[in-house]
Amino acid sequence: MLLDDGRRVPDLPLDPEEIGRCRELAAAVTDPVLAFVERHTTVSIERTVLRLLGMNGAGPGGVPLANLAVDELARRGLLGRGAAWWFGLALREGAAAPADVAARIASLPERAPKVEPSADREIRALVAEETRAAVAELRDRVARRDGLRRELGVGPRPHRYLIVATGNIHDDVAQARAAAQAGADVIAVIRSTAQSLLDYVPEGATTEGFGGTYATQENFRIMRAALDDESRRLGRYLQLTNYSSGLCMPEIAYLAAVERLDMLLNDAMYGILFRDINMRRTLCDQHFSRRICALAGIVINTGEDNYITTADADEAAHTVIASQFVNEAFAHRAGLPDRLVGLGHAFEIDPAREDTIARELAQALLVRTLFPAAPIKYMPPTKHKGGDIFFAHAYDVMADVIGAVTGQGIQLLGMMTEAMHNPLLMDRFVALRAADYVGRAWRSMGGELELRRGGLVEARAAATLHRARLLLEEVAREGLFAAIGKARFGDVARQETGGKGLAGVVERDPDHFNPLLDLLEAR
Amino acid sequence: MSRAPSEAGVVRPYGDRRDDGAVQLSFVLPLEAGARAREAATAIARQLGLEQVHVAAMERAAEGFTFFVVYARTAAAVDLGALEVPEVTLEHRGFDELNAHALRAVGRRIVVLGACTGADAHAVGIDAIMNMKGFAGDPGLERYPCLDARNLGAQVENVDLARACGAAGADAVLVSQVVTQRDVHRRNARDLVEQLERLGLRGRVIAILGGPRIDHRLALELGYDAGFGPGTRPSDVAAYVVAEVIRRRGTGPGP
Numbered sequence: 001m002l003l004d005d006g007r008r009v010p011d012l013p014l015d016p017e018e019i020g021r022c023r024e025l026a027a028a029v030t031d032p033v034l035a036f037v038e039r040h041t042t043v044s045i046e047r048t049v050l051r052l053l054g055m056n057g058a059g060p061g062g063v064p065l066a067n068l069a070v071d072e073l074a075r076r077g078l079l080g081r082g083a084a085w086w087f088g089l090a091l092r093e094g095a096a097a098p099a100d101v102a103a104r105i106a107s108l109p110e111r112a113p114k115v116e117p118s119a120d121r122e123i124r125a126l127v128a129e130e131t132r133a134a135v136a137e138l139r140d141r142v143a144r145r146d147g148l149r150r151e152l153g154v155g156p157r158p159h160r161y162l163i164v165a166t167g168n169i170h171d172d173v174a175q176a177r178a179a180a181q182a183g184a185d186v187i188a189v190i191r192s193t194a195q196s197l198l199d200y201v202p203e204g205a206t207t208e209g210f211g212g213t214y215a216t217q218e219n220f221r222i223m224r225a226a227l228d229d230e231s232r233r234l235g236r237y238l239q240l241t242n243y244s245s246g247l248c249m250p251e252i253a254y255l256a257a258v259e260r261l262d263m264l265l266n267d268a269m270y271g272i273l274f275r276d277i278n279m280r281r282t283l284c285d286q287h288f289s290r291r292i293c294a295l296a297g298i299v300i301n302t303g304e305d306n307y308i309t310t311a312d313a314d315e316a317a318h319t320v321i322a323s324q325f326v327n328e329a330f331a332h333r334a335g336l337p338d339r340l341v342g343l344g345h346a347f348e349i350d351p352a353r354e355d356t357i358a359r360e361l362a363q364a365l366l367v368r369t370l371f372p373a374a375p376i377k378y379m380p381p382t383k384h385k386g387g388d389i390f391f392a393h394a395y396d397v398m399a400d401v402i403g404a405v406t407g408q409g410i411q412l413l414g415m416m417t418e419a420m421h422n423p424l425l426m427d428r429f430v431a432l433r434a435a436d437y438v439g440r441a442w443r444s445m446g447g448e449l450e451l452r453r454g455g456l457v458e459a460r461a462a463a464t465l466h467r468a469r470l471l472l473e474e475v476a477r478e479g480l481f482a483a484i485g486k487a488r489f490g491d492v493a494r495q496e497t498g499g500k501g502l503a504g505v506v507e508r509d510p511d512h513f514n515p516l517l518d519l520l521e522a523r
Numbered sequence: 524m525s526r527a528p529s530e531a532g533v534v535r536p537y538g539d540r541r542d543d544g545a546v547q548l549s550f551v552l553p554l555e556a557g558a559r560a561r562e563a564a565t566a567i568a569r570q571l572g573l574e575q576v577h578v579a580a581m582e583r584a585a586e587g588f589t590f591f592v593v594y595a596r597t598a599a600a601v602d603l604g605a606l607e608v609p610e611v612t613l614e615h616r617g618f619d620e621l622n623a624h625a626l627r628a629v630g631r632r633i634v635v636l637g638a639c640t641g642a643d644a645h646a647v648g649i650d651a652i653m654n655m656k657g658f659a660g661d662p663g664l665e666r667y668p669c670l671d672a673r674n675l676g677a678q679v680e681n682v683d684l685a686r687a688c689g690a691a692g693a694d695a696v697l698v699s700q701v702v703t704q705r706d707v708h709r710r711n712a713r714d715l716v717e718q719l720e721r722l723g724l725r726g727r728v729i730a731i732l733g734g735p736r737i738d739h740r741l742a743l744e745l746g747y748d749a750g751f752g753p754g755t756r757p758s759d760v761a762a763y764v765v766a767e768v769i770r771r772r773g774t775g776p777g778p
Contacts, residue, residue, distance in 0.1 A: 177585065177586070178584065178585030178586070178588055179585075181585040181586055182584060182585055193645075193702050194678060197678065210702055210707050211702040274646070274677075275677075275678075276676065276677075276678075309647060310646070310647070310650055311656075312656065350659065352659065383647065386753050386754060387735075387753060419735050419753065420735065420736075424551070425551050425584060425585070425588060426549060426550065426551045426584060426590050429551075429582070429584040429585070429588075429590050430590075433582075491654070491656070
């Protein structure tokens with residue numbers, strides 16, 4: 001098969017009817033969820049709208065103004081009309097600065113004040129105009145990013161994705177520059193552990209984090225500025241990614257768009273399964289955040305690799321494929337074209353078994369073949385790594401080879417010290433050196449190899465696809481909420497009304513007003 | 524290098540001959556590669572007490588950073604008899620035998636709670652030990668008929684876990700700590716012990732700590748009864764829990 005970027009991968013014959021059926025089923029899974037999404041909003045979506053309208057920064061006690069305002073509205077039961085409407089009311093009554101708007105919202109009466117229809121129309125027109133201007137400004141920033149990217153060009157695929165995670169954004173910058181000089185194409189700043197459970201986005205530059213660095217607008221800005229500088233020095237555009245996941249998916253997507261990030265981790269189900277975030281909340285938030293990614297040309301990275309770090313990678317291979325069809329359907333429904341849908345998977349089969357390469361190759365090629373226009377993101381082994389760095393290094397090289405032969409789009413490089421600590425400078429260097437060698441050495445081999453008809457690889461891929469279809473049949477029949485309740489994905493069961501953040505899901509009033517969503521949906 | 528056989532109980536690193544003291548190490552210096560950097564790397568190795576230092580590789584890792592691979596010899600030797608090694612001693616039985624033994628000796632299922640506590644979101648370790656499926660073909664604690672094992676998952680607050688121990692009448696609690704940056708695991712692990720003490724449960728509950736950077740010595744230091752590090756199988760934990768419960772009831776031999 002010839003890929004868009006000119007690479008060739010071995011042909012994998014698959015049953016087109018089975019593939020078509022999987023896509024129909026994925027649509028059947030997502031339709032009822034989207035119907036729910038369209039009747040609701042969330043505190044994080046509403047905060048995003050306020051931020052777009054200029055309500056950035058923090059108030060007393062470091063609480064972001066957007067949180068202050070939205071919490072006040074939610075407490076009074078006024079959020080169903082949309083925070084933008086109340087923002088407009090405050091503007092109309094003379095509020096000048098964002099802090100002033102937040103203060104006026106905080107002093108609203110407990111019951112919604114009556115407004116004349118003409119005033120209502122004025123409020124909506126005023127805020128719609130503000131929104132259009134803010135979105136135009138956002139597009140300008142995105143265009144600047146795309147301009148630099150076009151000017152300098154990006155490295156060949158797969159793009160080598162490296163992680164920095166010192167906890168201090170300034171140290172992260174030094175590590176990111178070093179990684180870029182050694183060949184990294186994408187820098188991911190891992191977040192401080194548990195940030196996904198914060199129902200606000202912290203403010204400012206941060207120098208203390210655990211297992212990572214807080215995602216803040218200022219940290220995004222600092223890293224993007226450093227990468228712009230390094231991109232120019234190296235003559236190669238360096239991409240930046242972070243996490244639009246957890247309780248602030250839409251806000252992070254917006255702040256990332258403002259600060260010109262290139263990619264975001266963003267999965268429709270990850271937060272539900274692995275962070276116990278309420279499923280209604282996540283499914284609403286993922287839709288809105290993906291609409292922002294579509295506007296800003298941000299490549300999303302989905303998290304199917306996580307299923308096979310909990311469940312057995314060999315037995316659960318089909319859950320990855322089924323979830324990718326679902327993630328793809330959600331992404332398309334949010335307006336993301338294939339080129340922005342970085343579906344995720346991983347090289348995670350237990351290396352103590354025999355013939356794992358045939359099955360890894362089958363899986364990687366299956367994903368590549370099913371989603372030919374998507375920049376597939378390939379994750380390295382993590383689960384079966386111990387402290388033996390020499391074995392781990394050899395193991396990572398195998399994943400690099402599979403990534404090269406099967407034409408993956410984005411390759412996260414494994415760290416030989418995976419099981420020990422956050423990557424050190426030398427860990428990245430060693431990984432990049434091996435990946436560089438593999439990329440060069442295997443350059444054309446994907447187009448040279450032909451799979452034996454009916455052999456191990458072909459049979460395994462067909463069987464996995466078939467099992468994915470059976471799982472999708474089941475999920476479509478039961479509904480996504482119920483299927484997650486039965487641990488169909490990642491061996492984790494969650495209930496529709498359980499988990500964190502459910503209180504932040506609010507039914508839209510009939511006169512709900514979200515001018516950003518109106519613009520995003522009109523695209 | 525001495526060719527004489529080493530004294531009984533004294534060990535030294537081994538390359539290809541007994542007591543040759545061969546070691547390998549790698550590190551980065553914040554320097555550009557060059558003769559000076561090579562000399563600096565050699566000097567660092569000498570300061571570590573290494574002899575016959577051979578800088579095998581010097582590679583530019585980034586602007587102003589150089590990666591070194593060094594081989595050398597060390598004269599360091601350790602007298603095994605003088606070492607104190609806290610170790611969890613385990614008597615392994617087969618799956619069925621352990622279950623039958625435990626149910627006979629205890630007369631009920633042993634209640635085990637497991638969680639990844641505090642801010643730690645990495646449930647991989649606790650899942651591998653607790654979940655039905657287990658790890659590398661070794662079934663998890665949930666599979667043992669003699670155990671009532673409940674995995675509370677990740678990011679469980681210590682205070683909630685301590686309360687859950689009380690409510691469930693837990694015999695043992697398993698705590699996994701993966702994130703160790705700036706010693707957050709130590710503070711967090713100690714905090715659970717304090718919470719158990721506050722509720723008057725510490726004496727009743729066997730507290731077990733696990734994780735990639737945990738060992739038995741550290742666990743004891745932090746107030747736990749046992750610690751399990753990398754490579755631990757669910758059957759190791761099951762064997763320990765069963766033996767310790769029986770020992771505490773005074774109805775069987777110690778672990």
